[in-house]
Structure formats: C-alpha cells, structure tokens
Amino acid sequence: MNSRISLLCALVLASSLLHCARSDGNDAQLLKGINSYRSSLKVPALSENKNAACLAEQLARQFKGQECTNTTGANTVIGTEQQFPDYPRYLDRCHLNASVTEDGQVMPACVPGLAPAVVLANYTKSQYNRFLNDSQFSGAGIASEGDWVVVVLSTSTGSGDYSPAPPGSNWAVSAARPFGFGQLVLLLVGFVVLLVK
Ligand SMILES: *[C@@H]1O[C@H](CO)[C@@H](O)[C@H](O)[C@H]1NC(C)=O
Numbered sequence: 001m002n003s004r005i006s007l008l009c010a011l012v013l014a015s016s017l018l019h020c021a022r023s024d025g026n027d028a029q030l031l032k033g034i035n036s037y038r039s040s041l042k043v044p045a046l047s048e049n050k051n052a053a054c055l056a057e058q059l060a061r062q063f064k065g066q067e068c069t070n071t072t073g074a075n076t077v078i079g080t081e082q083q084f085p086d087y088p089r090y091l092d093r094c095h096l097n098a099s100v101t102e103d104g105q106v107m108p109a110c111v112p113g114l115a116p117a118v119v120l121a122n123y124t125k126s127q128y129n130r131f132l133n134d135s136q137f138s139g140a141g142i143a144s145e146g147d148w149v150v151v152v153l154s155t156s157t158g159s160g161d162y163s164p165a166p167p168g169s170n171w172a173v174s175a176a177r178p179f180g181f182g183q184l185v186l187l188l189v190g191f192v193v194l195l196v197k
C-alpha cells in the first residue's frame, strides 16, 4: 500500500520534472536560434530576461487552447493583435510597472506541436524579423504553452528593461508560476524522501 503510493508519487514527480525540462529546453533552443540569426546580422545577442519571461508565461497561458489559423501568431496583422483585458493583472503578477514595458515587444506564435525549426522560422522569416534584427533590444523572455510560444523582447533602457518594481510598492504577493523555484525545491525534497525510505 505504502510502496504503491510512493511509486505513484515518484511517477507524478518524474513526469512533472520532465515536462518542465522539455518546455524550458524548447524555449532555450529558440533563444539560441534567434541569437544565431542576430549574430548573422552582426547584432549583439539577446540575454535571458526572467521578468519578460514571467510576462510571456502569463500571455502564453491565455493563448493556450486557441487554434492556429492564418490570422494568429506570426500571421497577425500588426495593429490587430489580440488585446487582453487582464493585461494589468499579468503585469502585477510579474511585479512590473507598465512604464518599464513600454519599449518592449510581445511576439506570440502558434505552431502545431511547436516544431523547433518551424517556430524559429515564424520569428526570423515573418514580420517579426524587423524586431529581431533591431539592436535596440538586448534581452528576451520566452514561454510556451500548448501550441503557443510567446517571445517578449526587452531593451536596456528604463522604459523597456522589465525591471521589477522596488520592494515596498503594493504589488500582488507573488507571481504564481506553474513550476517556480519553490515547487522545484519541493519536488527535489520529495525525491530525497523517497530515496531515503
Ligand atoms: C486565411 O484562410 C482562409 C480560409 O482558409 C482564406 O479564405 C483567407 O483568404 C486566408 N487569409 C489570408 C490572409 O491568407
């Protein structure tokens, strides 16, 4: 009885860790691809921006479940992007003031199964390439959910660096990410407990 529960726990833990590694791996691969594209254009590489990634995650979760069509993602006509009424709440969750996101750029793409080569082409060979080749951008946060991936570009200036509001300002308690650091620690502790038993 006990050992069966332990086994079940181990399976659940393992699959959630795998899920975590898989989507993070795809996102890292996309950043690598974008950076080799930039290097071919002699534009400095983008570094990882965790706060931009937090916003990307909020948006990816909203897109998740929507079907890819020829008017979604990279095919959207600029200016007709989907607007999210809850956008201010997503900023809150990521401890961001709208003023630090003004010069940033949000770029959603929809690719069935998120095939890495197609995803990269959706950025480098679409209307998005004019942002990717821009040296004004210095950072990127990437998140994916379902068939959707969201890349958020950040700048090095105060109006686009996605730097979090200083502590003490009245932001919502904490960003609830599906597999944040806290959960990861819990999972690891769970594994250790299982091993010790
Ligand atoms: C999108 O697809 C629909 C039907 O598949 C087609 O009628 C329409 O012309 C397409 N739009 C564009 C912009 O390609």
Ligand SMILES: *[C@@H]1O[C@H](CO)[C@@H](O)[C@H](O)[C@H]1NC(C)=O
Pocket: 097, 098, 099, 165, 169
């Ligand atoms: C956001 O930043 C602007 C400019 O720094 C400031 O005026 C405003 O009060 C800030 N908003 C919040 C909610 O902290």
Ligand SMILES: *[C@@H]1O[C@H](CO)[C@@H](O)[C@H](O)[C@H]1NC(C)=O
Pocket: 068, 074, 110, 111, 112, 118, 121, 122, 123, 125, 126
């Ligand atoms: C983007 O991905 C879609 C699949 O959702 C694909 O049909 C389309 O050709 C891709 N666009 C580019 C520019 O690669």
Ligand SMILES: *[C@@H]1O[C@H](CO)[C@@H](O)[C@H](O)[C@H]1NC(C)=O
Pocket: 041, 129, 130, 133, 134
């Ligand atoms: C970036 O791409 C746009 C559109 O493709 C082009 O007009 C512009 O000259 C490019 N800029 C650089 C720095 O390559």
